[in-house]
Amino acid sequence: MSITITAFEHSPDRGGGHARDMRVRWALEEVGQPYDVRLVSFKTMKQPAHLALHPFGQIPTYQDGDLALFETGSIVFHIAECHRGLLPDEANARARAITWMFAALNTVEPPIVEREQARYVVGDKAWYSELLSILDDRVRARLAQLSRWLGDAEWLDGSFSAGDLLMVTVLRRLDGSGLVEEFPNVAAYIARGEARPAYRRAFDAQLAVFKAASAG
Amino acid sequence: MSITITAFEHSPDRGGGHARDMRVRWALEEVGQPYDVRLVSFKTMKQPAHLALHPFGQIPTYQDGDLALFETGSIVFHIAECHRGLLPDEANARARAITWMFAALNTVEPPIVEREQARYVVGDKAWYSELLSILDDRVRARLAQLSRWLGDAEWLDGSFSAGDLLMVTVLRRLDGSGLVEEFPNVAAYIARGEARPAYRRAFDAQLAVFKAASAG
Numbered sequence: 283m284s285i286t287i288t289a290f291e292h293s294p295d296r297g298g299g300h301a302r303d304m305r306v307r308w309a310l311e312e313v314g315q316p317y318d319v320r321l322v323s324f325k326t327m328k329q330p331a332h333l334a335l336h337p338f339g340q341i342p343t344y345q346d347g348d349l350a351l352f353e354t355g356s357i358v359f360h361i362a363e364c365h366r367g368l369l370p371d372e373a374n375a376r377a378r379a380i381t382w383m384f385a386a387l388n389t390v391e392p393p394i395v396e397r398e399q400a401r402y403v404v405g406d407k408a409w410y411s412e413l414l415s416i417l418d419d420r421v422r423a424r425l426a427q428l429s430r431w432l433g434d435a436e437w438l439d440g441s442f443s444a445g446d447l448l449m450v451t452v453l454r455r456l457d458g459s460g461l462v463e464e465f466p467n468v469a470a471y472i473a474r475g476e477a478r479p480a481y482r483r484a485f486d487a488q489l490a491v492f493k494a495a496s497a498g
Numbered sequence: 499m500s501i502t503i504t505a506f507e508h509s510p511d512r513g514g515g516h517a518r519d520m521r522v523r524w525a526l527e528e529v530g531q532p533y534d535v536r537l538v539s540f541k542t543m544k545q546p547a548h549l550a551l552h553p554f555g556q557i558p559t560y561q562d563g564d565l566a567l568f569e570t571g572s573i574v575f576h577i578a579e580c581h582r583g584l585l586p587d588e589a590n591a592r593a594r595a596i597t598w599m600f601a602a603l604n605t606v607e608p609p610i611v612e613r614e615q616a617r618y619v620v621g622d623k624a625w626y627s628e629l630l631s632i633l634d635d636r637v638r639a640r641l642a643q644l645s646r647w648l649g650d651a652e653w654l655d656g657s658f659s660a661g662d663l664l665m666v667t668v669l670r671r672l673d674g675s676g677l678v679e680e681f682p683n684v685a686a687y688i689a690r691g692e693a694r695p696a697y698r699r700a701f702d703a704q705l706a707v708f709k710a711a712s713a714g
């Protein structure tokens with residue numbers, strides 16, 4: 283069997299590695315699993331064949347033989363369950379690492395996405411800057427809590443885990459906002475994630491797609 | 499060992515079962531596990547002892563012997579892994595049910611929370627109604643996708659699972675918005691969840707806390 287994931291044919295992040303296929307690519311690189319990528323257009327993503335794979339019409343999807351999954355949290359967890367390297371063996375440490383996966387996606391990511399979306403959706407309104415300042419403060423509150431938890435630790439709970447992988451990719455969405463820079467230990471945490479060889483391989487792979495699409 | 503969860507001493511939902519301890523209570527009722535509840539005030543939630551259990555200062559937390567968890571997704575998953583009844587045995591069906599857990603929390607819940615938050619945070623602004631209409635449409639888009647996926651099915655993927663449990667609790671947050679009523683099969687899906695005996699027991703337990711607090 284071989285793994286196939288989907289990714290944007292033309293990623294709106296211009297190869298910045300912010301699209302969610304980056305999370306799955308990174309997880310597969312951490313565990314040393316090869317994978318194929320099927321590129322999809324925005325139009326394809328809204329058609330019945332893709333919606334059968336992903337009811338919310340997004341990327342990435344994950345296919346391996348009979349199994350088809352969507353949601354990066356679920357895909358990364360599946361990879362972590364099938365291969366060593368992304369979750370601790372000890373039961374309690376494993377449960378805590380899974381907690382950080384959910385914390386990244388359900389507590390930290392939503393205010394970050396909201397801040398990002400606002401520009402696209404209401405960026406032309408007279409009240410956008412007033413709203414943005416409120417959304418910035420919500421993100422700051424989460425970053426402050428995360429910074430306090432992290433302290434001088436290298437990763438969120440012991441060794442690097444799928445929880446860190448998701449948290450780092452979530453936090454990277456703040457690139458250019460200036461918010462992370464207010465919390466130096468969080469900035470250093472993101473940098474540690476980005477320095478991992480598996481991260482670099484995943485980043486280069488998605489950048490190559492963008493470069494090829496731009497040249498084409 | 500015995501399970502202890504935390505819940506609001508004075509729930510802002512006035513016993514409506516919208517606070518997140520409801521998810522954990524329901525999961526524990528589905529698998530037939532008894533549990534203790536420790537009630538916490540808003541002040542307690544922001545103090546170091548609680549932040550050591552929950553870095554983001556929220557409820558619920560989950561303690562069982564040496565293990566301490568936060569994040570409802572993680573707690574429900576832990577309960578599902580330790581007991582039968584919330585995840586299918588077959589590997590692919592299990593992975594798909596876990597996908598729906600993440601979909602409930604990372605794709606469906608964020609726009610619902612955002613809509614809810616807006617009232618508290620910017621409800622007094624002149625532009626609130628303009629923003630609300632945009633946030634309503636974002637929720638509608640997710641409900642339409644969910645409705646199309648669900649069709650005439652009873653649950654999201656085969657038998658009732660932890661994915662349905664989380665999705666139903668997430669969708670219940672729209673009570674009073676009038677949005678769910680636009681999608682009758684989604685409304686019927688929520689009603690099926692609420693009709694489960696385990697749901698009723700969990701709901702009654704959290705309502706009893708509210709009534710006792712109000713009488714006190």
